[in-house]
Amino acid sequence: MNILVYINSSNHLAKSALEAVAYAKKIGGTITVVATGSVDDATLGTLGEYGAQKVLVDRSVSTEDSQQVTRLIAKAAESTGAELIVFSHDLVAKAVAPRLSVRLKAGLISGAVDVPNANGQVKVNVFSGKAFGFVSVKSATKIISLLPNSFQPEKSGSACAVEAFDGGAGASVIKVVETKIPEGEIPLPEAELVVSAGRGLKGPENWGMVEDLAKVLGAATACSRPVADIGWRPHHEHVGQTGVAIRPNLYIAAGISGAIQHLAGVNGSKVIVVINTDPEAPFFKAADYGVVGDAFEVLPKLTEAVKKFRSTPH
Amino acid sequence: MKILVCISKSPDTTSKIAFTDGNKQFDENGVQYIVNPYDEWYALVRGLELKETLGGNLTIITVGNVADEAIIRKALAIGADDAVRIDADPKDAYYTATQIAEYAKSNGFDLILTGKETINYNGSQVAGMIAEALDLPFVSLATKLEINGTTARMEQEIVGGIQVVEANLPLVVSCAKGMAEQRIPNMRGIMAARTKPLTVVAPAAVEELTAYVEYGLPAAKSAVKMIDPNNMDELVALLHNEAKVI
Ligand SMILES: Cc1cc2nc3c(=O)[nH]c(=O)nc-3n(C[C@H](O)[C@H](O)[C@H](O)COP(=O)(O)OP(=O)(O)OC[C@H]3O[C@@H](n4cnc5c(N)ncnc54)[C@H](O)[C@@H]3O)c2cc1C
Numbered sequence: 294m295n296i297l298v299y300i301n302s303s304n305h306l307a308k309s310a311l312e313a314v315a316y317a318k319k320i321g322g323t324i325t326v327v328a329t330g331s332v333d334d335a336t337l338g339t340l341g342e343y344g345a346q347k348v349l350v351d352r353s354v355s356t357e358d359s360q361q362v363t364r365l366i367a368k369a370a371e372s373t374g375a376e377l378i379v380f381s382h383d384l385v386a387k388a389v390a391p392r393l394s395v396r397l398k399a400g401l402i403s404g405a406v407d408v409p410n411a412n413g414q415v416k417v418n419v420f421s422g423k424a425f426g427f428v429s430v431k432s433a434t435k436i437i438s439l440l441p442n443s444f445q446p447e448k449s450g451s452a453c454a455v456e457a458f459d460g461g462a463g464a465s466v467i468k469v470v471e472t473k474i475p476e477g478e479i480p481l482p483e484a485e486l487v488v489s490a491g492r493g494l495k496g497p498e499n500w501g502m503v504e505d506l507a508k509v510l511g512a513a514t515a516c517s518r519p520v521a522d523i524g525w526r527p528h529h530e531h532v533g534q535t536g537v538a539i540r541p542n543l544y545i546a547a548g549i550s551g552a553i554q555h556l557a558g559v560n561g562s563k564v565i566v567v568i569n570t571d572p573e574a575p576f577f578k579a580a581d582y583g584v585v586g587d588a589f590e591v592l593p594k595l596t597e598a599v600k601k602f603r604s605t606p607h
Numbered sequence: 608m609k610i611l612v613c614i615s616k617s618p619d620t621t622s623k624i625a626f627t628d629g630n631k632q633f634d635e636n637g638v639q640y641i642v643n644p645y646d647e648w649y650a651l652v653r654g655l656e657l658k659e660t661l662g663g664n665l666t667i668i669t670v671g672n673v674a675d676e677a678i679i680r681k682a683l684a685i686g687a688d689d690a691v692r693i694d695a696d697p698k699d700a701y702y703t704a705t706q707i708a709e710y711a712k713s714n715g716f717d718l719i720l721t722g723k724e725t726i727n728y729n730g731s732q733v734a735g736m737i738a739e740a741l742d743l744p745f746v747s748l749a750t751k752l753e754i755n756g757t758t759a760r761m762e763q764e765i766v767g768g769i770q771v772v773e774a775n776l777p778l779v780v781s782c783a784k785g786m787a788e789q790r791i792p793n794m795r796g797i798m799a800a801r802t803k804p805l806t807v808v809a810p811a812a813v814e815e816l817t818a819y820v821e822y823g824l825p826a827a828k829s830a831v832k833m834i835d836p837n838n839m840d841e842l843v844a845l846l847h848n849e850a851k852v853i
Contacts, residue, residue: 307766357772359735359745382731384765387723387781388747391735394701400816401700403730414820421726423624427821431814466744467774470760474768483766486853510853528750528785529764534620534726535644535784543852554620557726560825564850566842567831577831582845586836598839602847 294322297375298345299366301356301385302330302337308483309381309439311343311446316439317379318344318449319408327369327458329354329362334455341453343446349458355465359388365460367396375434382438383482390438400430406443421534421557441482442540443561481530484513487541487562489532491517491555493548493569493588497525502592503547509599515539517549533558545595547588551576568592608663608754611716612654612687613707613737615669615697616678617643617727626822633727633822642678645722645782647685652787653752654720655686661754664688666716670697670706676805683800684792690803695810700728702815704736709811711741717776718759723748723783731781738779746772750785 296317300310317324326340326348337348349369354361362385370378370393378393380386382404394401406425407416414427415437481487488507494500500514507514514530521531532539534557544562548569549555556579559565567580568591577583584591618624618638625634642651651667658665667682668691669675679690691710697703711719719741721734731747738745750769751762757776762769764783792800834842846853 357746357770359738359747360742363739384748384763387731388735388745391700391704391732392739392745394732394816395704395736395739398816401730401732402817403732412820417729419728419819419822420618420624421729424626424822424824426819426823428817429820430817432816467746467772469770469772471771472765472768473770474765480767529769531784535648543846543850557620564846564852566846579828580831581828581850582842583831583833584836584842585833591836591839594837594839595842598843599853601840602843602853607847 294320294376295374296320296322296324296377296379297366297370297373298324298326298379299386299389300326300328300340301383302328302332303356304331306332306336306339307381308446309383309441312441312444313379313381313439314340314343314345315446316408316444320377322377325349325369325373325375327366329356329365337455338452341450342448344450345453347453348455350455351458351460351462354460354462355467355469356385357469358465358467359392361460361462361465362389363392363396364462366393368460369458370397370434378434378436380436380438382440386438390436394436397434398432399434399436400432401436401438402428402430403438404440405437406440418561422538422560423557440540479511479513481513481515481532481537481539484539485541486510486512486543487515487539488512488545489515489517489549490520490547490588491549492519499589500526502589502596506545506592506596506599509596509603517555546576547592549576550574551579608658608661608718609716610654610658610663610665611711611719612646612651612665612667613669613719613721613733614646614651614667614678614682615643615725616640616671616675617725620644620726624824630822631820640678642681643722643725645724647682648789649782649784649786650720650722651682651685651687652790653782654718655790656787657718657752657754666691668693668707668710670695670703672696679805680800681792683803684796685790686796688803690805691808692805693808693810699815699817700730700732701736701817702813704733705740705813706810707733708737708740710808711737718754719779721781723781734779734781741779743777743779744774745779746774747781748783749780750783752780752782752786
């Protein structure tokens with residue numbers, strides 16, 4: 294099977310890009326990557342180590358313009374005879390994959406969490422993670438976007454060739470006015486460890502202890518919805534059904550009740566630790582480890598314990 | 608300004624999720640349907656705010672059957688001027704988007720808004736599909752939207768930050784949190800909604816491209832392990848040795 298994997302990489306190859314290539318490798322076939330973004334050829338060539346046979350790159354395409362990216366991928370799909378096109382389910386894919394589906398009349402499965410089963414059906418999360426479903430595609434060409442952090446990238450091959458490719462994109466109709474990226478923060482969707490807190494923390498002035506723990510762990514910080522709504526924390530930290538959905542390896546929740554809408558965005562976490570004064574808090578039902586206690590005492594103790602652990606060799 | 612807001616129904620956020628018919632059908636027993644929160648709170652309300660400042664008309668559209676008229680009336684009560692129901696079961700995103708695009712094609716909208724995804728299928732597909740079918744620019748998951756003349760300025764959350772982009776109308780935008788604040792319909796709105804126009808349109812012939820074959824529920828979690836609040840060393844050890852996450 295000819296598989297095309299689209300990668301949007303500005304500055305560095307995101308882990309999600311490696312996941313997408315390794316996912317295609319696991320499905321099996323001839324894998325061509327089509328890439329946009331500023332990453333240099335040598336770095337793009339390392340995608341060969343994850344299974345790519347060749348990388349086609351068009352740096353003139355603006356990833357903000359879904360029409361340009363769609364034209365590029367459609368052209369690459371035609372030139373490689375792609376039967377399957379794989380994306381990582383990120384902001385660009387959410388704009389481009391549906392367009393491509395219409396353009397190529399190719400069924401789209403978004404948010405895949407596994408490779409297709411023996412019947413070609415693909416598992417996805419539905420009802421905000423409260424259930425899963427298996428989707429089949431009726432068209433000959435198929436498109437899958439892979440949920441980040443649901444597939445482990447594995448290295449096996451060696452570097453591959455990188456070729457310039459003219460996507461025939463034309464001028465962009467989307468103008469980027471400004472990009473604001475705060476320095477030094479770990480972006481939440483990419484974070485493997487997340488420390489989160491809710492209304493139980495009583496006020497924004499108490500977030501220091503959340504940040505202290507996040508710092509010693511090298512974790513990102515998150516919060517429940519009311520906390521973002523009252524303005525204690527920035528909106529981009531709000532996780533849950535109506536906020537960011539995350540799938541970190543470790544999610545530590547302090548002073549969060551564990552309402553169903555909160556769980557919906559975090560129940561994909563591999564391990565959940567809950568700290569709450571109320572032993573009946575619903576979050577304990579979804580937790581792997583629970584601490585019934587006051588976050589104001591437990592968080593600093595946990596920070597100290599992590600510090601101690603980090604300073605002793607293992 | 609002619610604004611079209613796409614709304615879909617979704618189970619109330621507290622609904623218990625279950626399946627019937629050998630896990631092939633969603634169990635609707637006891638499920639209360641609401642307007643998908645992203646459609647209602649962000650797309651619809653931002654659309655209304657824009658209409659209120661710039662003038663014009665806001666139409667809502669849904670692909671669905673007679674039972675879905677309840678969510679249409681809710682959206683009308685919040686302030687939409689009129690509504691369109693395409694009389695069909697929304698079989699998959701492609702089917703739904705194509706129906707909406709067919710209607711939009713012959714009605715010339717300046718702005719088409721959707722929520723970023725539905726909370727039942729979480730696909731993030733319909734808006735981009737409409738944009739492609741109409742050959743329009745599309746901005747996904749916008750958290751802010753301002754219109755100045757024929758130019759739209761939007762913010763999007765990108766990995767680790769925010770990006771500000773501009774595009775010309777006509778345009779398709781999917782809306783995420785930040786766009787607007789939820790509005791509760793008042794008595795006057797609810798009364799007015801009863802008499803606002805609702806057009807029912809026959810569906811176009813469209814083949815769907817995907818199908819849900821089966822559903823399931825995640826395996827039950829094993830019981831939580833409780834740790835003494837005075838023994839955080841034990842928690843750290845478990846996270847390292849047992850869970851292997853630090
Ligand atoms: C349509 C809809 C969508 C929603 N989407 C989201 C979403 O995306 N994300 C989200 O988070 N919520 C969402 N919500 C809100 C959700 O239902 C809850 O209201 C919210 O998650 C509660 O936040 P909380 O746990 O921080 O606050 P609370 O419910 O007030 O809980 C605070 C918790 O802190 C504990 N506590 C208090 N003091 C301490 C202490 N000193 N130490 C330790 N624990 C303490 C309490 O026992 C309690 O369990 C949504 C709601 C609706 C209706």
